[in-house]
Amino acid sequence: MREASLDRLKAFLTLLPSMILIGIFVYGFIGNTIWTSMTDWGGTGALAVEPEKNFIGLQNYVDLFTGFLGGGFRQDLVNAVYYSVMLLAGAIGLGMFIAILLDQKPKGEDFLRTVFLYPMSLSFIVSGTIWRWLLAPQGGVNVLPTYLGMEPLNFEWLSSTAAILEFNWQNLFAIMLYVVAFILIMTGLFVLKGDPQRAMKRWLGPGVVIGAATWMFGGLLPEALFMEETHGFNMATLGIIMATIWQYSGYTMALYLAGFNGISQDLRDAAMLDGASEVGYYRHVAIPMLKPITISAVIILSHISLKMFDLIFAMTGPDNAETGHPALNMYLTTFRANDFAVGAAIAIVLFLVAATFIVPYLVSQYRQRRRG
Amino acid sequence: MKKAFAKICIVMVAALLLSAPQIAQAKQLTGELEIFSWWAGDEGPALEALIDLYKKQNPEVKVINATVTGGSGVNARAVLKTRMLGGEPPDSFQVHAGQELIGTWVKSDRMEDLTPLFKEQGWMDVFPEGLVKLIGTDKGIWSVPVNIHRSNVMWYSPANMKKWGIEAPKTWDEFFKIAPQLKAKGVTPLALAQNWTANHLWESVALASLGPDNWDALWAGKLKFDSPEVVKAWELFGKVLEYTNADAASLSWQQATDMVLDGRAAFNIMGDWAAGYMVTTKKLVPGKGFGYMASPDTTGEFMFLADSFGLPKGAPHRDNAIAWLKVLGSREGSDAFNPLKGSISARKDSDLSKYNDYLKSAAKDFGKDRVVGSLAHGVAANETFMSGFASVMEMFLKSKNPKAASMACAQLAKKAGI
Numbered sequence: 001m002r003e004a005s006l007d008r009l010k011a012f013l014t015l016l017p018s019m020i021l022i023g024i025f026v027y028g029f030i031g032n033t034i035w036t037s038m039t040d041w042g043g044t045g046a047l048a049v050e051p052e053k054n055f056i057g058l059q060n061y062v063d064l065f066t067g068f069l070g071g072g073f074r075q076d077l078v079n080a081v082y083y084s085v086m087l088l089a090g091a092i093g094l095g096m097f098i099a100i101l102l103d104q105k106p107k108g109e110d111f112l113r114t115v116f117l118y119p120m121s122l123s124f125i126v127s128g129t130i131w132r133w134l135l136a137p138q139g140g141v142n143v144l145p146t147y148l149g150m151e152p153l154n155f156e157w158l159s160s161t162a163a164i165l166e167f168n169w170q171n172l173f174a175i176m177l178y179v180v181a182f183i184l185i186m187t188g189l190f191v192l193k194g195d196p197q198r199a200m201k202r203w204l205g206p207g208v209v210i211g212a213a214t215w216m217f218g219g220l221l222p223e224a225l226f227m228e229e230t231h232g233f234n235m236a237t238l239g240i241i242m243a244t245i246w247q248y249s250g251y252t253m254a255l256y257l258a259g260f261n262g263i264s265q266d267l268r269d270a271a272m273l274d275g276a277s278e279v280g281y282y283r284h285v286a287i288p289m290l291k292p293i294t295i296s297a298v299i300i301l302s303h304i305s306l307k308m309f310d311l312i313f314a315m316t317g318p319d320n321a322e323t324g325h326p327a328l329n330m331y332l333t334t335f336r337a338n339d340f341a342v343g344a345a346i347a348i349v350l351f352l353v354a355a356t357f358i359v360p361y362l363v364s365q366y367r368q369r370r371r372g
Numbered sequence: 373m374k375k376a377f378a379k380i381c382i383v384m385v386a387a388l389l390l391s392a393p394q395i396a397q398a399k400q401l402t403g404e405l406e407i408f409s410w411w412a413g414d415e416g417p418a419l420e421a422l423i424d425l426y427k428k429q430n431p432e433v434k435v436i437n438a439t440v441t442g443g444s445g446v447n448a449r450a451v452l453k454t455r456m457l458g459g460e461p462p463d464s465f466q467v468h469a470g471q472e473l474i475g476t477w478v479k480s481d482r483m484e485d486l487t488p489l490f491k492e493q494g495w496m497d498v499f500p501e502g503l504v505k506l507i508g509t510d511k512g513i514w515s516v517p518v519n520i521h522r523s524n525v526m527w528y529s530p531a532n533m534k535k536w537g538i539e540a541p542k543t544w545d546e547f548f549k550i551a552p553q554l555k556a557k558g559v560t561p562l563a564l565a566q567n568w569t570a571n572h573l574w575e576s577v578a579l580a581s582l583g584p585d586n587w588d589a590l591w592a593g594k595l596k597f598d599s600p601e602v603v604k605a606w607e608l609f610g611k612v613l614e615y616t617n618a619d620a621a622s623l624s625w626q627q628a629t630d631m632v633l634d635g636r637a638a639f640n641i642m643g644d645w646a647a648g649y650m651v652t653t654k655k656l657v658p659g660k661g662f663g664y665m666a667s668p669d670t671t672g673e674f675m676f677l678a679d680s681f682g683l684p685k686g687a688p689h690r691d692n693a694i695a696w697l698k699v700l701g702s703r704e705g706s707d708a709f710n711p712l713k714g715s716i717s718a719r720k721d722s723d724l725s726k727y728n729d730y731l732k733s734a735a736k737d738f739g740k741d742r743v744v745g746s747l748a749h750g751v752a753a754n755e756t757f758m759s760g761f762a763s764v765m766e767m768f769l770k771s772k773n774p775k776a777a778s779m780a781c782a783q784l785a786k787k788a789g790i
Contacts, residue, residue, distance in 0.1 A: 337759030
């Protein structure tokens with residue numbers, strides 16, 4: 001008993017320095033950033049030794065989401081969402097596909113694995129510069145068809161102003177409700193097989209109600225902005241998404257390959273013996289077993305897409321609104337426009353978005369551990 | 373008594389011995405000098421010429437040339453801010469003269485007043501009065517200008533003009549007459565490059581539309597940004613944009629200049645560093661290989677920008693930095709630097725024989741034209757406005773809505789305290 005408590009004390013003392021340091025340098029500074037984002041620190045004189053700061057509450061956030069000058073930030077935020085979704089789908093899909101191919105143990109598997117993993121060892125600045133050259137309007141990818149005797153492409157990979165899937169920011173609340181309804185209904189359909197009653201009561205029912213209500217009474221919702229402002233998926237971001245997927249699909253491949261190799265051969269043989277096809281084996285046995293790997297890939301990649309900075313900076317430069325990203329905007333707002341408070345507010349918004357990815361994961365981990 | 377005298381003698385000699393090196397030091401500067409700028413690449417040799425001159429005068433000083441690349445100082449300014457906030461200022465740093473310096477560093481009380489240096493060196497008389505006013509406030513003068521660039525210049529190729537049978541337009545109305553013909557021939561009437569060059573084009577167009585008096589009134593806060601005059605300027609700008617290339621956002625300004633030289637485009641509006649590029653890199657002769665004139669409707673107006681160096685408070689080697697500023701302001705330093713940089717001297721007494729034909733004509737215009745400050749390059753407005761204006765411009769390029777852009781500018785001006 002005594003020994004145990006002594007052990008605990010020792011453990012506590014060993015951890016104490018890092019707890020203090022993290023407390024100050026991570027959480028303390030997050031707190032400081034939150035405080036800064038609620039002041040009016042900025043403009044002329046912002047860089048004085050003792051700058052003037054007044055508390056203004058959430059005004060900076062209100063301005064960012066509904067103000068006249070926050071249009072760039074809103075487009076950036078929409079971009080970041082599209083980046084995340086496309087990067088997750090692309091890198092996980094492609095990485096898993098390559099992993100499955102390599103799992104068939106083709107000749108030269110070791111070599112191929114290195115080839116696919118290699119892009120990840122490049123820094124974003126390097127790969128960004130290479131891809132900028134590849135996607136230049138009159139060179140690189142666009143002249144490829146001429147080698148086959150065809151007309152060159154004239155798609156502007158990085159500077160196109162076209163956008164698809166546009167929506168009006170004024171209808172933000174309605175769109176958010178639609179998204180909620182959509183997620184509820186999809187979860188409901190997923191659960192339907194196992195537990196129809198619960199699915200109807202907890203997911204499908206509310207989903208349909210919210211969706212229908214928004215459709216019928218959406219006009220009564222307050223408008224998020226006083227004027228029309230459309231945002232959408234900018235075609236110019238395609239180039240950046242391609243480069244990121246190119247760089248990170250090798251990484252997810254390595255993750256999945258390690259997982260596939262970890263599945264014992266017995267299991268595979270057993271599945272085959274029971275009459276599973278190749279596709280069936282992966283679909284029903286291997287991939288469901290790798291759920292933890294998928295989760296960690298999602299978390300890591302979503303963070304990468306939320307912190308995306310250097311790649312965009314190298315590929316399209318700092319002021320290209322079409323391919324903007326909140327992280328880039330935060331840097332420019334803070335260190336170019338001297339608007340420290342607004343920059344801090346953007347940082348906090350990014351922080352909260354990142355938290356929406358990581359908090360559910362932490363909660364489920366915590367629950368699992370308690371159960372175990 | 374004798375002993376006491378001897379003691380005094382010893383003390384005196386000791387004091388002399390101790391002070392002697394210090395006297396010598398006052399003449400001969402030692403230690404280090406760190407200068408911070410964004411002049412690398414093409415502009416590097418010009419800076420090197422200045423450093424050589426400084427080393428000749430102060431051979432004992434070790435010069436640390438800290439450059440952060442990036443056109444117009446986009447990256448350097450951010451690095452400088454983190455250094456200043458961290459309490460580690462360089463001895464002297466490059467900054468665009470005007471509001472970019474005043475709004476950021478002077479209002480924050482981070483700079484030393486250079487008025488005594490200006491008086492001591494007699495610079496009050498050699499720099500044009502209007503320029504001294506723009507680099508100073510009522511509390512002092514804050515930087516030493518090294519060069520003068522002109523922003524409102526239109527470039528073209530005389531040979532191509534002849535081939536197409538047109539003349540360079542003096543007004544935007546003339547331009548709109550020529551432009552459709554050029555477009556029909558498959559030639560881009562006006563070459564444009566990435567985002568900041570759109571701001572650059574805007575200031576020339578707005579100056580043409582507003583006129584110099586309204587332009588000055590705009591920045592003094594006397595003319596509102598949502599007034600009909602400014603909306604008209606945005607409308608004109610929108611019309612001009614119709615005749616620019618679609619792939620602008622992915623080109624550098626040099627590539628836009630190249631488009632003019634190889635006949636893919638007819639005109640380009642860019643600052644006169646383009647002349648430096650065409651003379652030095654492209655080996656063209658001013659007036660023959662390339663032609664130049666004030667951008668349409670701005671004849672007789674000189675929109676200027678200037679690079680300058682200031683002295684931050686708490687500079688670690690203040691004496692060395694002051695010696696550096698003396699070199700920058702001197703006639704010798706200015707004439708060593710500017711012909712290489714492709715700019716004209718800020719001094720009224722520079723030796724014009726060292727400059728090429730374009731620069732000679734620019735120097736002549738600077739002497740007689742109405743001088744106004746550039747927005748895109750930091751003279752007219754502080755950094756809050758400039759940075760916000762870049763996003764307003766992006767908004768306009770997408771929406772092409774003159775009214776919304778003017779209103780956004782008005783809000784921005786309120787925020788930036790104009």
